[in-house]
Amino acid sequence: MIEHRTSSETSIGPLVPRDAFPLLAGGDLAYLDSAASAQKPKVVLDGMRQFYETSYANIHRAVYPLSEAATEAYESARARVAGFLGAPSPDSIVFTRNATEAINLAANSFGGARLKQGDRILVTMLEHHANIVPWQLLRDRLGLELLVAPIDGAGDLDLDALDRLLAQGPKLAAITAASNALGTRTPVKEIARRAHDAGAFVVIDAAQAAPHMAIDVADWDCDFLAFTGHKLYGPDGIGVLYGKPDLLAAMPPWQGGGDMIRTVSFAATEYADPPHRFEAGTPPIGPAVGLAAAIDFIAAIGWNRIEAHDKSLTRYALDRLREIPGIRPVGAGRERIGIVSFTLDGVHPHDVGSLLGTRGVCVRTGHHCAQPLMDHLGLPGTVRASFGIHNDAADIDRLAEALVAARQILAR
Numbered sequence: 001m002i003e004h005r006t007s008s009e010t011s012i013g014p015l016v017p018r019d020a021f022p023l024l025a026g027g028d029l030a031y032l033d034s035a036a037s038a039q040k041p042k043v044v045l046d047g048m049r050q051f052y053e054t055s056y057a058n059i060h061r062a063v064y065p066l067s068e069a070a071t072e073a074y075e076s077a078r079a080r081v082a083g084f085l086g087a088p089s090p091d092s093i094v095f096t097r098n099a100t101e102a103i104n105l106a107a108n109s110f111g112g113a114r115l116k117q118g119d120r121i122l123v124t125m126l127e128h129h130a131n132i133v134p135w136q137l138l139r140d141r142l143g144l145e146l147l148v149a150p151i152d153g154a155g156d157l158d159l160d161a162l163d164r165l166l167a168q169g170p171k172l173a174a175i176t177a178a179s180n181a182l183g184t185r186t187p188v189k190e191i192a193r194r195a196h197d198a199g200a201f202v203v204i205d206a207a208q209a210a211p212h213m214a215i216d217v218a219d220w221d222c223d224f225l226a227f228t229g230h231k232l233y234g235p236d237g238i239g240v241l242y243g244k245p246d247l248l249a250a251m252p253p254w255q256g257g258g259d260m261i262r263t264v265s266f267a268a269t270e271y272a273d274p275p276h277r278f279e280a281g282t283p284p285i286g287p288a289v290g291l292a293a294a295i296d297f298i299a300a301i302g303w304n305r306i307e308a309h310d311k312s313l314t315r316y317a318l319d320r321l322r323e324i325p326g327i328r329p330v331g332a333g334r335e336r337i338g339i340v341s342f343t344l345d346g347v348h349p350h351d352v353g354s355l356l357g358t359r360g361v362c363v364r365t366g367h368h369c370a371q372p373l374m375d376h377l378g379l380p381g382t383v384r385a386s387f388g389i390h391n392d393a394a395d396i397d398r399l400a401e402a403l404v405a406a407r408q409i410l411a412r
């Protein structure tokens, strides 16, 4: 048997009490899957409910007060997102369904207009499928070449190799700010500088970064950045593409319909200016309001505290896992977000995950939508525990205890 410390001997508490999350309040789930989707705090649910109960109507093109109130709520959510990202203006913020759609928008509209046969695009070994497949589709459509920046043994990007690939003159580099599978953070600002020096446009996938660190698109100087609402304690059904205003202004629409036009006739249609040019049809109005509430909620906590909490939980989790024979952590990046990936010798990650699930410990298992990375590591997948602001040492104790029990069951 393994002797373990109990959470009372460590001082890692939650940043926000579990009770702030109705789904977790009073229950006994150890929810360690925020990287797949975060639970929703009451303030976000209340904010959306209040909006639907008092201010809801379809937005734009109506002059009655209710529709004006809804339009105002939607457009002020956009301004809130611009502030959150350090973006120059709300017009540089396009609402989408999720991060995946945001990257597809960048690939189809920007990539489709700017790239031509023989051009190169650079991605990295750390990417989520959402930042691989849209570029592959574009590659196949236009006849492009995909370059892949490798990682070192710890799971950090190999910046020398990246430089050698940048010397091949890719027109665009699409890079994650943090790996959802290993938790590795990448030096986005430095990468954007090197990519720009090499003449490449820079697209940042910030889906994992957004809940864990301050984003500053002006300081990072990226051309585009995508994130998703549901991993930021907001609702699902909403994502964001930030684009530099001059780039967005020159981009063609990618979906046609209502709301994205200035005038329509059968002979010719004039398109609206960004961001509306890229928001065809009725947008996710209530989810935009919910996302703004989630941003207020996270901003009130503060990034220093969030990063310190992530670090403490990660360190504690790695310590606890090291006590358990057969557990191998995967990835040891220099800088990381609150994610710990591991394998248990001789056991498929899915079997580990289901046994943990029977004990109320929620972790994700498998390839984490990063199959090329798993292939590179020679793994069928990993077990991934990811931390949110409501997690504490007791959740990690639960994980460790459940792993010990799982080992005993599997050893029989």
Ligand SMILES: *Cc1c(COP(=O)(O)O)cnc(C)c1O
Pocket (backbone or CB within 6 Å): 035, 098, 099, 100, 101, 128, 130, 131, 176, 178, 179, 180, 205, 207, 208, 228, 229, 230, 239
């Ligand atoms: C989750 C995730 C995405 C995709 O987010 P969706 O909300 O599913 O569109 C993209 N990139 C990374 C790194 C992710 O973790």
